Amino acid sequence: MVDVTKFKPNTVYVTYIDAPPEKVWQALIDPAFTRQYFFGFAIDVEPRAGGAFSLLAPDGSTHVSGEVLQWSPPRRLCVTWRVAGMKDFGELPECLVSYDVVQAGGSVQLTMMESHSWEVPEAILQGGQSGWPKILASLKSLLETGKPLSIATGMPEGFVEAVKKAGRREAVAEGLDQGVYSETPPGISAF
Amino acid sequence: VAGKAVKLTIHHELEGEGTRFVEAVSGGWPKIMSNLKSLLETGDVAFAV
Secondary structure (H helix, E strand, C coil), X not given: CCCHXXXXXXXXXXXXXXXXXXXXXXXXXXXHHHHHHCCCCEXXXXXXXXXXEEEECCXXXXXXXXXXXXXXXXXXXXXXXXXXXXXXXXXXCCEEEEEEEEEECCEEEEEEEEEECCCCCHHHHHHXXXXXXXXXXXHHHHHHHCCXXXXXXXXXXXXXXXXXXXXXXXXXXCCCXXXXXXXXXXXXXXX | CECCECXXXXXXXXXXXXXXXXXXXXXXXXXXXXXXXXXXXXXXXXXXX
């Protein structure tokens, strides 16, 4: 089991959705929904802590794989997140991704947190900070209007290079204690 | 403009430690921006204030 105390949130996204918590939960864990708002990826998740989690690309290949750490419908889902669909990502440490669904008046507050256990280069964090707003804004549109957003995809400039560079450094540092965390404030996205 | 959608970014800077910064900023802006998005897309707000 992953030691979650070693992970600190680097990217936090909070949005309010006009839908019941159960509907938001379904959109998070049902591949028929994720295909529409998550760059075409289909979620495949075993509904229990300790179960397998993956995101499958439209061609059926595994883009992200991981393990379910918390499964508490319709309130909280937390998974480990290892990017498998990009060649250079295999060598980087996995991160945690959590969704919290909280009733807030007549709507739902959805919070996504991407947490890391190492000092992640800014260019790599930019990957999530450019991707999550697109994904979750589209999820909100899908639930409120029935249609996802039409958004251009693609990684920010310098992202792949940063992953390659960090992958080499992590390979060297493997086996060393990495209990050091950046105190910089997490990036906030709120739409 | 990103695809057919629009990307709107707000920068809000203030002094303070990480978690308190999160609390301070995540309380108000997400509600406002979520409502703006809903209002433009559906004609109604998501979060009644």
